[in-house]
Amino acid sequence: MLKVVISDTSTLILLQKIDELLILKKVYGELVTTQEIAGEYGDDLPDWIKVKSLSDKKYFEFLATQVDLGEASAIALASEYDDSLLLLDDLKARKLAAKLNFKFTGVLGVLHKAKQMSHIDKIKPLIDKLLASDFRISENIIREILKLNNE
DSSP states (O other): OOSEEEEOHHHHHHHHHTTOTHHHHHHHSSEEEEHHHHHHHOSOOOTTEEEEOOSOHHHHHHHTTTSOHHHHHHHHHHTTSSSEEEEOOOHHHHHHHHHTTOEEEOHHHHHHHHHHTTSOSOSHHHHHHHHHTTOOOOHHHHHHHHHHTTO
């Protein structure tokens, strides 16, 4: 089991838009995020999402030259833990996280895990809702995730 799951703003907003934010709690229990992400989210976070301060501001500032503030703060926070999972959907942030050897997934990975854990019956209706909310993802990735889930 991972010690900490750190969410970026996009995952929170995407799941909130389709009224499925609680999937995160069902799948991961407690999440951690940063003040920057809480500010970008713009609404009160549920009590199972803890806001942590960054210890290394210089590292955060360096990362912020490469990705947006929320993503930079999530990656900086992940560096403060021995075992963490980042929830990131932005391609540039995912590439940076991979380069820095962090574990990460995105909203589709969360939905996949939720189905594996029997928290949801089908992924396709949720993907359809995401697409209707301006979520951009390639058709190939959608086909892959549906195939992986026998849908």
